[in-house]
Amino acid sequence: MVDHEDLVFKALADPTRRLLLDRLFEHDGMTLGDLEAEVPELTRFGVMKHLGVLEQAGLVVTRKQGRHKHHYLNPVPIRLIYERWIDKYRDRRAAALLDLKDHVEARP
Amino acid sequence: MVDHEDLVFKALADPTRRLLLDRLFEHDGMTLGDLEAEVPELTRFGVMKHLGVLEQAGLVVTRKQGRHKHHYLNPVPIRLIYERWIDKYRDRRAAALLDLKDHVEARP
DNA sequence: AGTATAAGTGACAATCTAGTCACGTGTCAA
DNA sequence: TTGACACGTGACTAGATTGTCACTTATACT
Numbered sequence: 001m002v003d004h005e006d007l008v009f010k011a012l013a014d015p016t017r018r019l020l021l022d023r024l025f026e027h028d029g030m031t032l033g034d035l036e037a038e039v040p041e042l043t044r045f046g047v048m049k050h051l052g053v054l055e056q057a058g059l060v061v062t063r064k065q066g067r068h069k070h071h072y073l074n075p076v077p078i079r080l081i082y083e084r085w086i087d088k089y090r091d092r093r094a095a096a097l098l099d100l101k102d103h104v105e106a107r108p
Numbered sequence: 109m110v111d112h113e114d115l116v117f118k119a120l121a122d123p124t125r126r127l128l129l130d131r132l133f134e135h136d137g138m139t140l141g142d143l144e145a146e147v148p149e150l151t152r153f154g155v156m157k158h159l160g161v162l163e164q165a166g167l168v169v170t171r172k173q174g175r176h177k178h179h180y181l182n183p184v185p186i187r188l189i190y191e192r193w194i195d196k197y198r199d200r201r202a203a204a205l206l207d208l209k210d211h212v213e214a215r216p
Numbered sequence: 217a218g219t220a221t222a223a224g225t226g227a228c229a230a231t232c233t234a235g236t237c238a239c240g241t242g243t244c245a246a
Numbered sequence: 247t248t249g250a251c252a253c254g255t256g257a258c259t260a261g262a263t264t265g266t267c268a269c270t271t272a273t274a275c276t
Contacts, residue, residue, distance in 0.1 A: 014234085043235075045235070045236060045237075046234070046235050046236075049235075066243060067242070067244065068243095
């Protein structure tokens, strides 16, 4: 079994992929051709690979319609990770802020 | 100027680094030696490099005390990114859920 | 002073990733 | 049915990342 969380983090680590997610936020259902036009500095193949990574991570869901492939954003994985991390923070937040204050004050 | 957001995402992309953050969540102020013991599969140098990446990204703040270097978690960058992303989601959430519903219903 | 301890540097090898390209497959439209 | 269109695959390269090691530096202890 692959560590799904890791796939999501790695998928988010690339600026081009975050841009693609942005575009799908703004306009869901774009085809590869549409998305390709949004990243003129890359060829179709580069964009395809990035979309593949996003799909593997479950951040993008696709649907073929004739010779077109539509891409849809799936916000669930990112929300799950967020909730996990934020919960961790919630427990520690007050203490962490106090610590930070201490560090700043203790600095020479 | 470097894109700070990108540094944070890239820093979070590695499981070892997320583990190190976890350990600092649990026990703030650990030294390199302490953290090294938490990742027995790596040498001290590997851990050092990871801590360097986290520090570059601003996720970890350090403070030297004698020959010890203490590491403190800084939750601010991750919160900033979270808020940015969640704001995006907040705007789009209702629409995205409707879209998703449409896709499901439109599926043959 | 001399030695052990904690951390830092620069060079190096191995692996992963991003990106391109030639070529291939399926689908629509005249 | 032929050609254009939209997308897919596998091989390949350049560059980034990960991890190790020999060697250094700085601080503490006795």
